[in-house]
Amino acid sequence: MKAITFRHSDKLPIEFYRQKNVCTIARALIGKVLVSVFNNIEAAGRIVETEAYNGAIDKASHAWGGRRTNRTEIMYAAGGVAYVYLCYGIHHLFNVVTNEKDTPHAILIRGIEPLIGIDHMLQRTGKLRLDNTLTRGPGNVSKALGIYTQHTGLSLLDDELYIADDGFRIKPSQIIATPRIGVDYAGKDALLPYRFIVKDNPYVSGKKS
DNA sequence: CTGACGATTCACT
DNA sequence: GTGAATCGTCAGC
Numbered sequence: 362m363k364a365i366t367f368r369h370s371d372k373l374p375i376e377f378y379r380q381k382n383v384c385t386i387a388r389a390l391i392g393k394v395l396v397s398v399f400n401n402i403e404a405a406g407r408i409v410e411t412e413a414y415n416g417a418i419d420k421a422s423h424a425w426g427g428r429r430t431n432r433t434e435i436m437y438a439a440g441g442v443a444y445v446y447l448c449y450g451i452h453h454l455f456n457v458v459t460n461e462k463d464t465p466h467a468i469l470i471r472g473i474e475p476l477i478g479i480d481h482m483l484q485r486t487g488k489l490r491l492d493n494t495l496t497r498g499p500g501n502v503s504k505a506l507g508i509y510t511q512h513t514g515l516s517l518l519d520d521e522l523y524i525a526d527d528g529f530r531i532k533p534s535q536i537i538a539t540p541r542i543g544v545d546y547a548g549k550d551a552l553l554p555y556r557f558i559v560k561d562n563p564y565v566s567g568k569k570s
Numbered sequence: 571c572t573g574a575c576g577a578t579t580c581a582c583t
Numbered sequence: 584g585t586g587a588a589t590c591g592t593c594a595g596c
Contacts, residue, residue, distance in 0.1 A: 447591055
């Protein structure tokens with residue numbers, strides 16, 4: 362594995378996160394690199410699975426109906442910050458807040474392919490060997506990168522947690538849209554094709570191929 | 571203050 | 584396929 366360190370200039374610019382269409386951003390994030398640098402430990406992986414949450418009009422979103430609570434307040438911030446919340450009392454799920462201030466769009470990062478700091482990821486997750494379960498599924502992604510609810514509100518333009526474009530391109534034909542996972546409660550909104558995945562990638566959650 | 575439950579994962583049958 | 588883990592959040596009293 363080639364050791365790469367991403368330069369500041371590789372970071373996605375603020376304009377990327379401020380785009381109006383959350384699905385466009387979710388699709389564009391596929392193939393980008395999610396980087397965390399906590400306690401001087403760098404870990405990074407290529408994003409292979411995302412889910413868009415379309416604000417107040419999306420029943421699957423925490424901000425459905427304009428719901429505004431202490432937890433979801435950060436979703437109403439201007440795009441380009443992290444929203445991390447605890448699920449089932451165990452899992453910390455990492456989301457990217459997008460669009461302008463007061464439009465609560467967010468994108469859940471559900472799967473990445475490890476690139477850098479794999480030893481640290483193994484240590485954080487308590488796993489012994491690299492396999493496709495290390496960073497498959499949103500809970501595992503956060504665990505491997507050391508992301509916790511306390512990181513909510515971090516700017517993605519800062520140096521601790523950010524997303525970079527290293528020039529790698531996934532063929533558009535390999536990126537497919539499907540319904541989201543675990544949102545059956547959302548009625549017809551559960552059927553929307555707001556989940557984007559890399560076809561046949563082993564780090565995409567769901568049934569094995 | 572209390573109780574119900576979740577954008578999940580993993581071990582076990 | 585089923586169920587437990589485990590706790591912050593939120594609605595309701």
